Amino acid sequence: MDKQTRLLALDWGTTSLRAYRLGDQAQPLECRELPWGIMKLPTGNGGREEAFRQAFFAACEGWLSTTTRHEIIACGMIGSAQGWKEAAYLHCPTSLTELAGQLCQVAISPTVRLSIIPGLAIYGSDPEVMRGEETQIFGILSEDPNATGEHIIGMPGTHSKWALTQRDSVSEFHTFMTGEVYEALRSHTILGVTMQPAQETDWQAFDDGVATAMRQADTGLLSTLFSTRTRLLAGQLSAQQQPDYLSGLLIGHEFIGLRRTLLAKRQTPITLTGNPLLCARYQRAFQQVGGTQPISYSAQATVTGLWQIALRAGLL
Amino acid sequence: MDKQTRLLALDWGTTSLRAYRLGDQAQPLECRELPWGIMKLPTGNGGREEAFRQAFFAACEGWLSTTTRHEIIACGMIGSAQGWKEAAYLHCPTSLTELAGQLCQVAISPTVRLSIIPGLAIYGSDPEVMRGEETQIFGILSEDPNATGEHIIGMPGTHSKWALTQRDSVSEFHTFMTGEVYEALRSHTILGVTMQPAQETDWQAFDDGVATAMRQADTGLLSTLFSTRTRLLAGQLSAQQQPDYLSGLLIGHEFIGLRRTLLAKRQTPITLTGNPLLCARYQRAFQQVGGTQPISYSAQATVTGLWQIALRAGLL
Incomplete structure (x- = not known):
């Protein structure tokens, strides 16, 4: 070597x-x-x-x-x-x-x-x-070794994982199939049929999707999904805006689920890790509707985690 | 002629x-x-x-x-x-x-x-x-011409429609993309990869799916979906049971959305129409968790509606 x-x-x-x-x-x-x-x-x-x-x-x-x-x-x-x-x-x-x-x-x-x-x-x-995300979690926790309280770690992706940690241990976590559901809806339902790719992220359409999810939280995802189509028919959304609207809608519903469970009554700091462009969407959605929790972003969590676990296992 | x-x-x-x-x-x-x-x-x-x-x-x-x-x-x-x-x-x-x-x-x-x-x-x-379902609705309303109050009409399918009627008019309605989402999840996500077709409907698996949706209503569909996989990994569900479990999960979430909106604080009679096997799933789910509303089933709603509209339009 x-x-x-x-x-x-x-x-x-x-x-x-x-x-x-x-x-x-x-x-x-x-x-x-x-x-x-x-x-x-x-x-x-x-x-x-x-x-x-x-x-x-x-x-x-x-x-x-x-x-x-x-x-x-x-x-x-x-x-x-x-x-x-x-x-x-x-x-x-x-x-x-x-x-x-x-x-x-x-x-x-x-x-x-x-x-x-x-x-x-x-x-x-x-x-x-989970498999792989535990390494990201311990990577992030090691970046702030003096943390003594609760910490929430969000790992958006094909299957988003949200973990609650206490000091150096993982107490609980939840999976949201947001990324995979987005792909399936876009490629294999009527919602995707009319969609056109946009040159760049349409943040207005994304924000509208988040806002629809929040406004229609009680009706739920299966119903609000259809607004991706009806808003096109009603001239409220263009074919280029549909992808970002749907993205906002899904991330909005993920947030609603978290707010009613993991985030409920907590002001725990949140760290996001993963694809930076995707994390930026979550950060925007959470700041738009989520209140006052501090949200930070961490790159390289996997590498740090691999190192920390090897160190603790005596491989170094 | x-x-x-x-x-x-x-x-x-x-x-x-x-x-x-x-x-x-x-x-x-x-x-x-x-x-x-x-x-x-x-x-x-x-x-x-x-x-x-x-x-x-x-x-x-x-x-x-x-x-x-x-x-x-x-x-x-x-x-x-x-x-x-x-x-x-x-x-x-x-x-x-x-x-x-x-x-x-x-x-x-x-x-x-x-x-x-x-x-x-x-x-x-x-x-x-909606297009087509309005004809089913007026078909059902004409079957009970003396009805004076509210009526809820459910039309399960690719895009389920739920309408609230008052005497002879349609006040409001909601779409749930339940059928199309089921197909997309089954054919194009990891949930479908392990699924095996069952010889006949596994009602226990279906009921378990409905129960999971009810228990985890606050976490929401994007998260509870993943239990279709984790319950297989944990040995709680077989590959043959996965399709009916997922069906119950989705219909359960549709019910939650309806209970929080259209059905809220109402004891309005419900009539289902459409594919009888699919309607039987809805009837079972609603009776399992939905309380005391009377639920009936109507076949031939489309034909009756076409006739009634032609009659009222003077085509007969």
């Missing part, structure tokens, strides 16, 4: 594989993105196990020496039942120390070992699961 | 064309279903106008004589901007008499005239539209 390299870390999801070579201060020295998520592995003659190996060695090419022991850490769907080796979910509430004590190891060669971070789960009548 | 025939009536929608030959007492003597909805017209050399004529004459083949004047009535998307001739929406509240006075005529030949029933609309910041 290059002398500068302190840790190799993988963020291995369903559709992509990101590999990081990190230096002494957790700083990324090199970053690679490969299209080999666990559902899109390279195809060859060796079966699934061989495909994982092939993707792994491609991601780490030139980063491994044959004379050194290598500890590599990974988070995401690689630890699922469809992954390389299943890392069983940890039940919430759980802390960084508990998580770091439950890594699931794969011996890739006599000198190379992969440690997979487990996901988190809540059981009972309304079960919840 | 055959001596027995009193009225030819068409229910001409987006994907299909139903033609009815009705006798003296509005009874259907003959019924045809053709695949020529306005978005699936027969293709030929004559353009769209010719395609409408071709579909029309196929639907009425053998029912028209050349020596008689024929008045034919039609409802549905045939009166939309993409239809044969646009029948402008009537604004609610509106009555049977007002509707029958606004039919939109197409002179098909010197002896054949088509009268298209307009749809209904609500304007303002939350616009609503």
Whole structure:
């Protein structure tokens, strides 16, 4: 391993594989993105196990020496039942120390070992699961090690995750399928038929969507969705505005759900992490309707989390 | 026209064309279903106008004589901007008499005239539209001509419509995109990936979906949807149960929206009309959680409505 390299870390999801070579201060020295998520592995003659190996060695090419022991850490769907080796979910509430004590190891060669971070789960009548987001959460918590109270962490995306943390542990979390529902509605319902892509974000249309969700909170999403069409028919919305209106509508409904549950009666600080353009939409929607909670944004939460978990697990 | 025939009536929608030959007492003597909805017209050399004529004459083949004047009535998307001739929406509240006075005529030949029933609309910041369902509504109202108070009419389907009526007029209505959202989620999201078709309706799974919606009403649909997946992962739901669970979840959320708006503080009788299997799902969900409102079911609402509107318009 290059002398500068302190840790190799993988963020291995369903559709992509990101590999990081990190230096002494957790700083990324090199970053690679490969299209080999666990559902899109390279195809060859060796079966699934061989495909994982092939993707792994491609991601780490030139980063491994044959004379050194290598500890590599990974988070995401690689630890699922469809992954390389299943890392069983940890039940919430759980802390960084508990998580770091439950890594699931794969011996890739006599000198190379992969440690997979487990996901988190809540059981009972309304079960919840996450894989990968737990690493982002502990990354964010480590950025403010003196925090003593509650913290809410929002991770918008295909499946948005919202977690409530207490000091260094995750108490509860909720999933909203907002991103995936948006894509399905846009590509496979009458709402998308008339839509035209816009040159840039139409914030007025987005705000109108948020406002409709708030005004019609009681009628609910299944009904307010149809306004994406009727407002076009009524000349209140153009075909170019429909995509951002629908985006605002869905994010507005997600906010309503959060306000009635996780955010209820709390003035807990919120940190968003993920795609910065998407986070900007959430920040705007929350500031438009959400009151006075401070909202900040954090980049690099995954890398920081991978580092912190490796550190706590004694891999560094 | 055959001596027995009193009225030819068409229910001409987006994907299909139903033609009815009705006798003296509005009874259907003959019924045809053709695949020529306005978005699936027969293709030929004559353009769209010719395609409408071709579909029309196929639907009425053998029912028209050349020596008689024929008045034919039609409802549905045939009166939309993409239809044969646009029948402008009537604004609610509106009555049977007002509707029958606004039919939109197409002179098909010197002896054949088509009268298209307009749809209904609500304007303002939350616009609503319907086409075809207004005919079902007036069909149901005419079945109980002595009704003096409020009546709620539910028309489950791709886009469920719920109307509030007062005596013989429609006061307001709401659309829920439940059927189309179900199809999009099932065919184009992770929820559908694991689903297996069931041999018959799994009412326990359906009831569980309704119960989840009720229990998690505040979190909202975007979040509860994910339980279709997590309950599978947790072993609480099988792949065969997932479709009915999701169906119950969506109908449950539709009910929550109605209970907070149209049904709020009302003990108005409810009549359902449409696909009987789908109506049975709604009836079950509403009885499970909805309290004490009487719920009845009406078949043939469209045919009765076409007849009543033709009668009021003086076409009979």
